[in-house]
Amino acid sequence: MGAFVLGSQNPQLTQINYIIASNTLPLAVIISICFLLGVVVGCFVSFKLFTQLKWQNYRLKKQLTPEKDNKKRIANKDT
Numbered sequence: 001m002g003a004f005v006l007g008s009q010n011p012q013l014t015q016i017n018y019i020i021a022s023n024t025l026p027l028a029v030i031i032s033i034c035f036l037l038g039v040v041v042g043c044f045v046s047f048k049l050f051t052q053l054k055w056q057n058y059r060l061k062k063q064l065t066p067e068k069d070n071k072k073r074i075a076n077k078d079t
Contacts, residue, residue, distance in 0.1 A: 010027035 014027050
């Protein structure tokens with residue numbers, strides 16, 4: 001929403017120079033593209049970090065399970 005409001009107040013054309021070409025676009029379009037690229041990159045990075053943490057949590061829980069079983073066996077032997 002903020003990109004739309006900011007972009008609608010900036011109707012002037014802006015030249016973009018690429019490595020091999022150039023293009024003239026309205027500033028509103030450039031702002032919107034940059035905003036959407038930021039959202040996509042942010043979602044990708046967040047998803048990657050989230051899956052890494054979930055995988056680490058799974059491995060740690062799996063590692064903890066045999067230790068719990070050993071403690072239960074020791075407790076049962078004492079009784």
